[in-house]
Amino acid sequence: MHDIASRDDIKVFVDAFYGGMKSDDLVGHIFLDVMQVDWTHHLPKMYDFWEMLLLDGSNYKGAPMRPHLEINQKVPLTMAHFDRWFELFSQTLDAHFAGPKTEEAKTKAWNIAQTWAYKLQLINEP
Numbered sequence: 001m002h003d004i005a006s007r008d009d010i011k012v013f014v015d016a017f018y019g020g021m022k023s024d025d026l027v028g029h030i031f032l033d034v035m036q037v038d039w040t041h042h043l044p045k046m047y048d049f050w051e052m053l054l055l056d057g058s059n060y061k062g063a064p065m066r067p068h069l070e071i072n073q074k075v076p077l078t079m080a081h082f083d084r085w086f087e088l089f090s091q092t093l094d095a096h097f098a099g100p101k102t103e104e105a106k107t108k109a110w111n112i113a114q115t116w117a118y119k120l121q122l123i124n125e126p
Contacts (some may be wrong), residue, residue, distance in 0.1 A: 003099025007051050013105075014046045017092040026084045034074050035067075053108050054101060068116055069123075077120050082113040 004010065018039070022028045031037045049064065051057030071077060089109045093102050
């Protein structure tokens with residue numbers, strides 16, 4: 001296996017991740033039923049997001065926390081949701097890539113999951 005080195009590599013893991021995640025019992029229904037994600041719109045945003053984080057891309061425009069706040073208003077997101085998201089994300093990366101950039105992607109995903117779970121936990125506390 002090779003390391004993540006291009007936007008095409010990012011498309012591979014993003015497509016594989018969301019393809020598998022849709023059927024997950026814990027997080028899949030949030031994307032499919034609760035938010036009814038438009039995949040033709042969402043996936044290119046995710047390519048841009050991960051390209052920005054991993055390859056210094058400049059196409060991503062947005063505020064990634066905002067959609068998670070919207071989801072949280074409909075279904076309170078917990079650490080379990082973010083743990084499962086990270087587990088699926090890591091498994092997907094490991095199935096397709098190996099190397100320093102792949103490990104960097106996992107570290108960044110872990111940090112995102114921990115930070116957002118913490119922020120949402122503060123919002124969800126009575």
